Amino acid sequence: MTLTVTDLSVARGGIPVLEGLSFALEPSKALILRGPNGVGKTTLLRTVAGLQPPLKGQVEGAEDQIAYAAHSDGLKPTLTVAENLTFWASVFGRNGIEQALDGFDLLTLRDRQAGALSAGQKRRLGLSRMLVTGRPIWIMDEPTVSLDTSSVAMFAGAVRAHLGQGGSALIATHIDLGLEAEVLDVGPYKAKPLALDDFDGGFL
C-alpha cells in the first residue's frame, strides 16, 4: 500500500506551517522527517494520520492502513503491561502480544503496572503497541525520546523487520537510527507568513 501525499499544506492552530509538500511512501521503505522545532513535523504527521484535515492537498492510501504513535504513549498507569497491550491488540482486532513483548524486551515486566515503569520502559511499551496493530504504515513522532542506546537499536531492529515484511514507516526523529531510509527535510517547505491582503485599511 503506497502512501501518497500531494501538494499538502497543514496548519496548526489556524496558522499555516508547511505548504506544497509532496512525497510517496512505498512498501518496504522508510521516510525520515527532519526539521527544526516548531516547523510542523507533528502537525504533518497528525494530518497524514487523519487526526486533522489538511489545509490543501491530498493524503491517499492512509485510510485504515496506518498505526500512529504520538509523543504520549496512551498507557493506563493502573493496568499492567500485558493488559495495556492486550487492549490495543483487541481494538485492532488482533490477538497475541508475546511477539511484541519479546521484540521490546518487556517479557519480564508483563505483570508490572504501567505506572511503575521507568520513562524508557513506558516508551518501549508504547512502541510495542505498533507491533500488535498489524497495520502496514507506521507513523511515528519522535519515537526514540527517553530511550537508551540499546533500546534505540532494538527499535531500529523492529522497524527493519517491519520494512522487511513489506510495511513502511514515516518517522520524525533527530537521531540516526541506522536505517537505509530516505530523509526529507521539511524546513524548505515552511509556509510563508500570510499576507494581510484582507486588511481593512479604511477601518483606520
Add this chain to the structure above:
Amino acid sequence: MIALLLRDLKLAFRAGGGFGLGLAFFLIVTVMVPFSVGPQSDLLSKIAPGVLWLGALLACLLSLDRLLALDWEDGSLDLLATAPLPLESTVTIKALAHWITTGLPLVMAAPVLGVLLNLPVQGFQWLLISLLLGTPALSVIGTFGAALTVGLKRGGLLMSLLVMPLYVPTLIFGSEVARRGAEGMAVQTPMLLLAGISAASIALLPFASAAVLRVNLR
C-alpha cells in the same frame, strides 16, 4: 468494542478509578437532607422523589469530567481515533461504561436511601423505574458535554454549565414520574416523555459527541 468497555470498567474499579465517587456523593446528599430539613416526616416524604432525583443527577455530573479527559491527557484518545473503531462507537461505549459505573449503582442505591427520606411505599417501584429509564440519558448527555470540553484544562465548570440545561428535561420528567408514583397518581405521560428523551439521546447524541470530538482533537 467489548475490549474498550472492559478496559474502562477495569480502570474504574482499580485504585483511583473514580468508581464510588458518584455513589458516595449521592449517599452524602440524601443522608444530609433530613438533617437540614428537620425531623418532619410528612415534609420529607413529599420532597423525597425530587431530592433523590436531584442527588442522582448531581452525582452523575460530578463524575463526568473524568469521562474523556483522562484518555485525552495520556494520548489514548488520539490513538483510539486512529484505530479501526469509529469514534461514534467509542463514545457510545464510554457512555455505557459511565452508566455501568455511575448510573447503575445510583439506581440500586436509591431505594435504600428512599427509606431515609420516608418515601411512601408505593413510590419505590416508580423511583426505581424512573431512574432506570433516566440515568442512561444522563450518561449520554454527559458524554456529549465531556466531548465538548475535552481539550480544556479544568473544563469542569464550563462542562457543568453546558450540561445543566440539557439535563433539565430529564430531571423534570424523571422526578415527575417518581413524585406521581409516590402520590399514587397515573405516571404514564411523564414516563413516556422520559423514555422518549432517553431513546432520542441514545440514538442521536453519540453522533454529535463524535463530531465535536473530531473537532477538539485537531
